[in-house]
Amino acid sequence: MLRRKKSEQAQEVDNYLINKRSNARKIKRFTTQKHRTFLLAVFLGMIFITSLYFVSPVSNVYKVTVSGNHYFDDQFYRDLSGITDDSKYLLTISFLAENKLESDPLVEEATVIHEDHSLISIVIKEKEVVAYTYDSEPYLILKDGEKVAFEERYLEILSYIPFLEGYSDDDIKIITKGFEKLDQDMINEISEIHRYPFSYDDKMMEVIMRDGNYVYLSYYALPLLNNYHAIVSELKEPNKTNCIFVDEMSSSAYTSDCPFWTAEPSENSQNSTAESNDTAPLPQ
Numbered sequence: 001m002l003r004r005k006k007s008e009q010a011q012e013v014d015n016y017l018i019n020k021r022s023n024a025r026k027i028k029r030f031t032t033q034k035h036r037t038f039l040l041a042v043f044l045g046m047i048f049i050t051s052l053y054f055v056s057p058v059s060n061v062y063k064v065t066v067s068g069n070h071y072f073d074d075q076f077y078r079d080l081s082g083i084t085d086d087s088k089y090l091l092t093i094s095f096l097a098e099n100k101l102e103s104d105p106l107v108e109e110a111t112v113i114h115e116d117h118s119l120i121s122i123v124i125k126e127k128e129v130v131a132y133t134y135d136s137e138p139y140l141i142l143k144d145g146e147k148v149a150f151e152e153r154y155l156e157i158l159s160y161i162p163f164l165e166g167y168s169d170d171d172i173k174i175i176t177k178g179f180e181k182l183d184q185d186m187i188n189e190i191s192e193i194h195r196y197p198f199s200y201d202d203k204m205m206e207v208i209m210r211d212g213n214y215v216y217l218s219y220y221a222l223p224l225l226n227n228y229h230a231i232v233s234e235l236k237e238p239n240k241t242n243c244i245f246v247d248e249m250s251s252s253a254y255t256s257d258c259p260f261w262t263a264e265p266s267e268n269s270q271n272s273t274a275e276s277n278d279t280a281p282l283p284q
Helices: 002-055 074-081 094-102 152-159 169-179 184-188 219-233
Strands: 063-067 107-114 119-126 129-134 138-142 147-149 163-165 190-195 205-209 214-217 243-247 252-255 271-274
Touching: 063 074, 074 094, 074 107, 074 119, 094 107, 094 119, 129 152, 129 169, 138 169, 169 219, 184 190, 184 219, 205 219, 214 219, 219 243, 219 252
Parallel strands: 063 119, 129 163, 163 190, 214 243
Antiparallel strands: 107 119, 129 138, 138 147, 190 205, 205 214, 243 252, 252 271
């Protein structure tokens, strides 16, 4: 009788433990399921909110600003970067846009910055272009002597640079050294450059300025054109076409009869009317 009671008690203990373990497993499963349901709800909520954000205009780039550009307008670089007002601000990857910009042979460096309030800032550093000319096809000449094939999209740049004529590729490599110390603003004021041989220099340049004056000089003297406005201010008749001759040896300038009016002027016909104070060394 006693043994049976002990056996019944043991069975009751076993049943109790089994039920307790079963309840613990149920509670654990319920807690785990509750956590999973909560995480799934959070995940789905985030997807829903993100979807709403990206389909709304709020996620678009508010404005694209461009700075550092000289030759081309802002829209040129917006198009080149591929960033528009419809682009998504958070999905605009800076280095991808920079690679697109720097793929253009006239762009030296580009930086794309995410600013506050959904603004994208593009900072451009352009390569310096000194002239354009024709071989079998038109091309641009950079300040470092590199040649870039002309494309229709570069049409805007022609208003800033002179047309160069009469020089071979080897000559151009030498001539570009004369542009190294010539200010870009002064390059912008030159309309055309033609080879105009004189007896003492077969590579003499005829530089036609946008104001209508003609300047004759060696390409070694090109940096002296930085003083062009000072020279013009000394002209006796600044409102008419003047032919100005620049001598790099004496760093001086004088006016004389234009070669296309008379024969090549001799040294005796030089009428010194303007002096340059430029004492900077000429390029070697």
